[in-house]
Amino acid sequence: MNNPTEYRPVFLSGQHKITPAHLQRLVYIYIRQSTLKQVRENRESQVYQYNLVETAQALGWSRERIRVIDADQGLSGRESETRTGFKELVAEISLGHVGIIFGYEVSRLARNNRDWYHLMDLAAIFGTLLADGDGIYDLKLHNDRLLLGLKGTMSEAELHILRQRLDGGRLAQVKRGAYRQHLPTGLVRQADGSVVKDPDDQVRHVIELVLAKFEELGSCRQILRYLRRENILLPRRQTSGLYKGELLWKLPSDAAIYDIIRNPAYAGAFAYGRTQLDPTRHDPGRPATGRLKKPLAEWLHLQHDVYPAYISWEQYLANQERLHQNALRYTEQQQQAQGVARSGAALLQGLARCGQCGCAMRVTYRHSHRYFCDSLANRFDEPRCLSAPGPAVDEVVVQAFFEAIRPAQLDALAAILTGQQVERQRLDQHWQERLKRSQYQARLAERQYHLVDPDNRLVAAELERRWEQKLVELQETQEGYDRFQRTPSPVGIPPHLREQFRHISETLPALWPTLSNNHQKELLRSLIAQVILTREAADRVAVKIVWVSGHYSVVYAQPPILREQDVTGYDQMVSRIEVLWQQELNDNQIATQLTQEGFHSARSTEVRPDTVMKIRLAHHWYSHLARSRNALELDGCLTIKGLAARLGVERNWVYNRFKRGGIDPQYITRHPQSQVYLIKDDPVLIAQLKQFLPENVHA
Numbered sequence: 001m002n003n004p005t006e007y008r009p010v011f012l013s014g015q016h017k018i019t020p021a022h023l024q025r026l027v028y029i030y031i032r033q034s035t036l037k038q039v040r041e042n043r044e045s046q047v048y049q050y051n052l053v054e055t056a057q058a059l060g061w062s063r064e065r066i067r068v069i070d071a072d073q074g075l076s077g078r079e080s081e082t083r084t085g086f087k088e089l090v091a092e093i094s095l096g097h098v099g100i101i102f103g104y105e106v107s108r109l110a111r112n113n114r115d116w117y118h119l120m121d122l123a124a125i126f127g128t129l130l131a132d133g134d135g136i137y138d139l140k141l142h143n144d145r146l147l148l149g150l151k152g153t154m155s156e157a158e159l160h161i162l163r164q165r166l167d168g169g170r171l172a173q174v175k176r177g178a179y180r181q182h183l184p185t186g187l188v189r190q191a192d193g194s195v196v197k198d199p200d201d202q203v204r205h206v207i208e209l210v211l212a213k214f215e216e217l218g219s220c221r222q223i224l225r226y227l228r229r230e231n232i233l234l235p236r237r238q239t240s241g242l243y244k245g246e247l248l249w250k251l252p253s254d255a256a257i258y259d260i261i262r263n264p265a266y267a268g269a270f271a272y273g274r275t276q277l278d279p280t281r282h283d284p285g286r287p288a289t290g291r292l293k294k295p296l297a298e299w300l301h302l303q304h305d306v307y308p309a310y311i312s313w314e315q316y317l318a319n320q321e322r323l324h325q326n327a328l329r330y331t332e333q334q335q336q337a338q339g340v341a342r343s344g345a346a347l348l349q350g351l352a353r354c355g356q357c358g359c360a361m362r363v364t365y366r367h368s369h370r371y372f373c374d375s376l377a378n379r380f381d382e383p384r385c386l387s388a389p390g391p392a393v394d395e396v397v398v399q400a401f402f403e404a405i406r407p408a409q410l411d412a413l414a415a416i417l418t419g420q421q422v423e424r425q426r427l428d429q430h431w432q433e434r435l436k437r438s439q440y441q442a443r444l445a446e447r448q449y450h451l452v453d454p455d456n457r458l459v460a461a462e463l464e465r466r467w468e469q470k471l472v473e474l475q476e477t478q479e480g481y482d483r484f485q486r487t488p489s490p491v492g493i494p495p496h497l498r499e500q501f502r503h504i505s506e507t508l509p510a511l512w513p514t515l516s517n518n519h520q521k522e523l524l525r526s527l528i529a530q531v532i533l534t535r536e537a538a539d540r541v542a543v544k545i546v547w548v549s550g551h552y553s554v555v556y557a558q559p560p561i562l563r564e565q566d567v568t569g570y571d572q573m574v575s576r577i578e579v580l581w582q583q584e585l586n587d588n589q590i591a592t593q594l595t596q597e598g599f600h601s602a603r604s605t606e607v608r609p610d611t612v613m614k615i616r617l618a619h620h621w622y623s624h625l626a627r628s629r630n631a632l633e634l635d636g637c638l639t640i641k642g643l644a645a646r647l648g649v650e651r652n653w654v655y656n657r658f659k660r661g662g663i664d665p666q667y668i669t670r671h672p673q674s675q676v677y678l679i680k681d682d683p684v685l686i687a688q689l690k691q692f693l694p695e696n697v698h699a
Contacts, residue, residue: 014136018059018100022129024475025099027056027066028089030109036074045104052102061099064472077111078159086110093122095486097479100129106137107151111159116152120145174272174301181272184263185237185247187307195307200247203235210234210260211311211319218322220257221378227252228381254379261323264302267316268309273300296320345369347394347520348531355534355542356385363390371533388533388541389559396555397524397531400545402509404527424489431481438477442470537568539600560603564611573599573607574615581621587612637669637678647689662692 031049033039039046056066071085080086086109092098101123103109110116123130124139130148131137137144173179183189186198186207198204209232213223227234233249234256250256264271275291276298296302304313311319346369352361354373361371369390376382445467452460512520532544541557564570573594580590587609594607601611633642640658644651657663658677667680679685 013134014131014138015059017129017136017138017141021127022099023060025065026092026097027061028092028098028101029053029056029066029068030072030085030089030101030103031068031070032072032077032085032103032108033074034076039074049104052104056100056102062468062472077108077115079112080110080115086115090119090122093119093126093128095479095483096126098126098128100131100136102131104132105151106130106132107148107155110152112156113152116155117149120148120152171272171300177270177303177306179272181270182239183307184260184265185235186310187265197308197310200235203247206232206235207260207266207310210257211266214257214261214319214322215315219326220254220261220323221381223257224252224254224379225381227257251380258323261319264316265307266310267313268305268307269313269316270303270306271299271301273298276300345517346371346390347517347524348390348397349521351525351528351531352393353530353532354385355532355544359385361386361533386533386535388535388557392557392559393531393533393541393543396543396557397528397545398512398520400543400553400555401524401527404547405504405508421489427484431484435474435477435481438470438474442467442474445470538563539567558600558605564601564614567600569599574619577612577615578619578621581616587616633681636681638681640677640679643679643689646686647693649693653694657689657692663689 029049029052031046033042033045050068053063053066053068057063069085069089071088072083075083077083080090089098089101089109093101101109107116110119120139122128124145127140129136129138137148139145139148170179180189180193183195186203187195188198189195210223210227213226214220217223217226226232228251232252234252236248236250236256238244238246238248260266264274273294275293278292344363344365346363346365348361348371349363350360352363352371353359354361354375357373357375359373359375361373364370364372370387371390371393372387373385375385377384445463449460449463449467452463454460508523515523527547529546532546534542534544536542536556539558539561541559543555543557544552545555546552561567567573576594576597576599577590580593585593590612591607591609594612599607601608631639631642633639638646640654641651644654647654658668663679663685667682667685669678669680670676
């Protein structure tokens, strides 16, 4: 077996269990090795497993009916979630396409009883055989099922014992001081096994600086700000990857600083079991999940004075207590800021995502709620990503939600489903035509074979081969059509559900204000997966709504801002105000026109008249009435202000004379547009009024 060409098929016991029905179905060769190291080094096992193809051919299957599954190479059999090959095998058994499964040792198809017994049950139902070096097994036979059940149990127990031995051996090494763990940056293991501080002065000084600054500042965030302010990089010796063994200098981050403060190796201690596996937190298919950090009292092993220390053990314990107190204060502040999470006014709590860094946005409540993200600020001391007023964002999201449940949207969904149904009918017709063609070609090949002279062996053999080939193609086409028919077909929206949705779309907007925040959030989450916020301008937030279907839509919110000059299109709005002012429109008319043209104020979705007035007065664009009132003369007559200036008195003095009848009505008229009072510039009237001037004016 050193060379694949020297392989000789091994005839297995139990060959009588193979029936013509099994030969009509597919053969699956399942190839698996548990680790990547085995894949690289145990080549003989691979050769043996691939040579099972020849064993299947020797037992009567043609090469075209043999399938090899080797997608699970280097994966453990403890879990089936990450083994795509195993899932494919189970699916094909469930469809009744598999006649027999070959493996190096069939009990190693799955190393846990849940997957193993599920596979055996399916094989028994659909009449699939299992085969390995010990023989062929029929799961419908009690003895074969009992034997394979014992093999599966022993396989699972074997894996458990191996893991137990490995863990026990590692723990024994730890207790006698022979276990070598990865050293953090700043400590180096020499050729003789002893550990010393890094010979690089800069590496040592930076580690010492971080530890000293924590003792001084008492916060990882403060250390991060200090390092970023002084442009200090953190060293890291790579233990794996492309730069394995090299020293890299990286930008400081909160995680890197936290790891330095938390690592007991800098206090000279050897610690094992700081993180331990919690089966309840383990995510199947992700081996690295489920490991939780344990408190010092639950560490599996701790030994002092093993490494050269950067700080004392007492200082290390004080640092951990400081971190714990910081965490408690942070939690308390978070609880006070967020209030009651489930009944808060923020409808997008848990849904909002930052469009700049992708992190979940947090909520703060003051006068009203706001969505904000400070992830980059916390990790790298960068400016805050985004802060947006919650009510403005919630309003556009709710309106988009109402649009999504309108009958027009339901009609669009129904049109899509109808199109999918038409497409499926087209595919079904294609499969039927393909099946008919395969059936015709198989019958034609059969007739050609029967019509040939049996004595003409050369032609008969070729026609027989063609007939067999067409039969194989016919069977594969039939199996493909069976798979297509088993796929779920799109179903339209039933009439009664359409009527319910139509009723909801009509009544929900009116009922929305009466619903509790909890109910509003649940309704939004029924259609919305997440909402991504990006501030495009001071008064413009792009709101990308990702629906549960995977599609998304973009709407825009206009949050209120403080400065009018920060409004989008402010310069254009000022230019339009000047043009409309020159057309002698008043402030209300100008505001209405600007709103219709799409402009808005800083704290309103429309242009307010007082905004127009402030801009106009700031540019000295006075209204016609104001110009008339402030003029000294109009149409050759004096205004009240002009008469007061001519007499050298205050305007109120002239008003009082006017109201008391001190000015003859024949001298008084009104301006036709502004209705401002006009007084004739008559010397006689001026002389009469001067007689009544106060004494201080005469003086």
